[in-house]
Amino acid sequence: MKQSFVFSGSGGQGIMSAGITLAHTAIDMGKHATYLPEYGPEQRGGSAKCTVVINDAPIVSPLPTRCDNLIVMNEQAYRKFGEDVKPGGVLLINSSRIPAPETRDDVTVIAAPVDDIALELGSPRIANTVLLGILIGATEIVAKETLALSLEDKFKEKKPEILEMNIKALDRGIAIGAQHKLKV
Amino acid sequence: MGEKRFMKGNEAIAEAAVRAGCRFFAGYPITPQNEIPEYLSRRLPEVGGAYVQGESEVASVNMVYGAAAMGTRSMTSSSGPGISLKAEGISYLAAAMLPAVIVNISRGGPGLGSIQPAQSDYLQATKALGHGGFHAMVFAPNSAQEAADIMYAAWDYAERDRNPVLVLMDGCLGNIMEAVDLPPMREIKPEDAPEWSLSRRNGRDYQGNITPIYTEPILEGINAMAGEMYKAWEEDDVKVEEFMVEDAEYIIVAYGIASRVSKEAVLNLREKGFKVGLIRPITLYPFPKKSIRNLDYDRVKGIIDIEMTIPAQMREDIELQVMGRCPVYEYGRSGGCLLDDDGVYDAIYEIITGGDR
Numbered sequence: 001m002k003q004s005f006v007f008s009g010s011g012g013q014g015i016m017s018a019g020i021t022l023a024h025t026a027i028d029m030g031k032h033a034t035y036l037p038e039y040g041p042e043q044r045g046g047s048a049k050c051t052v053v054i055n056d057a058p059i060v061s062p063l064p065t066r067c068d069n070l071i072v073m074n075e076q077a078y079r080k081f082g083e084d085v086k087p088g089g090v091l092l093i094n095s096s097r098i099p100a101p102e103t104r105d106d107v108t109v110i111a112a113p114v115d116d117i118a119l120e121l122g123s124p125r126i127a128n129t130v131l132l133g134i135l136i137g138a139t140e141i142v143a144k145e146t147l148a149l150s151l152e153d154k155f156k157e158k159k160p161e162i163l164e165m166n167i168k169a170l171d172r173g174i175a176i177g178a179q180h181k182l183k184v
Numbered sequence: 185m186g187e188k189r190f191m192k193g194n195e196a197i198a199e200a201a202v203r204a205g206c207r208f209f210a211g212y213p214i215t216p217q218n219e220i221p222e223y224l225s226r227r228l229p230e231v232g233g234a235y236v237q238g239e240s241e242v243a244s245v246n247m248v249y250g251a252a253a254m255g256t257r258s259m260t261s262s263s264g265p266g267i268s269l270k271a272e273g274i275s276y277l278a279a280a281m282l283p284a285v286i287v288n289i290s291r292g293g294p295g296l297g298s299i300q301p302a303q304s305d306y307l308q309a310t311k312a313l314g315h316g317g318f319h320a321m322v323f324a325p326n327s328a329q330e331a332a333d334i335m336y337a338a339w340d341y342a343e344r345d346r347n348p349v350l351v352l353m354d355g356c357l358g359n360i361m362e363a364v365d366l367p368p369m370r371e372i373k374p375e376d377a378p379e380w381s382l383s384r385r386n387g388r389d390y391q392g393n394i395t396p397i398y399t400e401p402i403l404e405g406i407n408a409m410a411g412e413m414y415k416a417w418e419e420d421d422v423k424v425e426e427f428m429v430e431d432a433e434y435i436i437v438a439y440g441i442a443s444r445v446s447k448e449a450v451l452n453l454r455e456k457g458f459k460v461g462l463i464r465p466i467t468l469y470p471f472p473k474k475s476i477r478n479l480d481y482d483r484v485k486g487i488i489d490i491e492m493t494i495p496a497q498m499r500e501d502i503e504l505q506v507m508g509r510c511p512v513y514e515y516g517r518s519g520g521c522l523l524d525d526d527g528v529y530d531a532i533y534e535i536i537t538g539g540d541r
């Protein structure tokens with residue numbers, strides 16, 4: 001089944017990296033995936049957005065108008081893209097930065113303080129891994145084991161503590177996401 | 185095939201070029217194609233090739249001229265504004281009958297335009313890549329995979345014809361990441377260099393062998409030879425994808441990224457019972473004239489040109505084949521605003537249910 005994901009926030013929040021990891025993991029599982037980044041000319045602090053499409057069949061268009069799963073990491077992205085999730089979809093909100101999202105009854109809203117969780121686990125830089133955990137906990141779009149292997153590959157050149165921290169972040173996210181489990 | 189990698193369209197182009205035997209790149213940075221030079225700056229030295237970031241686009245394309253004259257598989261890449269600057273050099277490549285591959289990862293235009301993706305260079309690519317009335321074969325892949333496959337074959341065409349080849353792809357496909365089955369590495373030895381190239385010649389033997397300057401009667405002959413070559417391309421080298429065209433009452437013509445969004449719309453409209461099909465030129469030059477000319481116009485009620493540029497640029501090539509036998513419509517986005525599934529679906533729906541556009 002075809003599923004689309006939009007990750008949005010600001011440069012430096014790991015938005016693009018989360019999108020790439022998700023798409024890569026889907027491909028490792030034998031699915032098809034496209035990842036399309038969109039960003040301004042800035043390296044940090046500018047807006048960052050990427051679209052991931054995952055399907056069992058080859059992806060025809062990588063440019064969905066509205067997505068099945070929208071991940072917003074800050075207030076600006078929430079205001080800009082908040083409406084872009086399809087009815088029946090998932091809206092995943094970083095409540096550390098978006099304190100008072102409007103309620104919507106046509107989508108599943110998951111609000112989690114991913115920045116705070118990341119800090120608690122050791123680094124603000126693993127907020128995106130917490131996000132990925134929540135996503136797969138809720139949607140089961142990819143297997144935890146395959147995603148963990150992707151992370152292992154990604155951090156193989158870094159200190160082992162970094163991978164360890166990311167795996168913890170992934171597990172914490174999955175536990176949160178599992179409380180909102182959906183049928184995809 | 186060789187190995188599967190998850191990579192950007194731009195990276196697929198660069199890696200496939202190396203595997204095709206490309207051993208020289210010169211270019212100058214411009215978004216949205218920077219992953220090509222970035223990748224090659226690391227990769228070419230690994231295989232004994234040379235990477236040069238030139239001081240300008242003009243310098244870069246002329247370095248490619250020099251390397252191509254030696255018989256080295258050579259390329260440059262840029263985006264619209266940089267291709268404009270390279271136009272003189274590309275024309276000289278054609279004049280000197282030198283094979284090289286030019287990649288344009290296009291963005292919004294005209295002028296500096298926008299760094300965001302757009303299909304704004306169709307006319308430049310197919311009608312006037314430089315002065316003097318020459319043509320290059322123009323390939324327009326619509327995926328990272330097809331970009332790799334086309335790059336892998338590009339020098340075979342260029343060397344066969346002793347003429348530059350252009351690969352035109354928009355910034356969206358340049359930056360999209362997809363799984364790519366990479367072709368195997370080709371080993372091109374120095375002795376494989378074309379027979380006419382300077383590396384195969386000794387001493388004074390090469391003097392005057394490669395030149396962009398001819399006396400009048402010779403130049404006319406060169407022009408006539410080129411004319412024959414372009415005709416042969418139309419017979420032998422057209423590449424086109426026809427999708428659900430057999431019974432279609434409305435035919436969409438779209439290339440590159442627009443063809444993927446259009447195909448999605450075709451599938452969705454078919455589900456609703458609308459007889460819609462897609463013709464996707466893979467070679468923009470030679471243009472797949474017959475695919476459009478030979479349609480059954482008792483059945484076909486309209487042709488819809490969908491491009492990520494405004495106004496549509498391919499429209500005149502389509503109209504020349506339709507010859508007034510049905511209306512031609514167009515829909516596009518431009519300036520760095522991307523086509524999207526709903527926008528394209530709605531536009532086609534409006535046209536086929538009686539709207540005008």
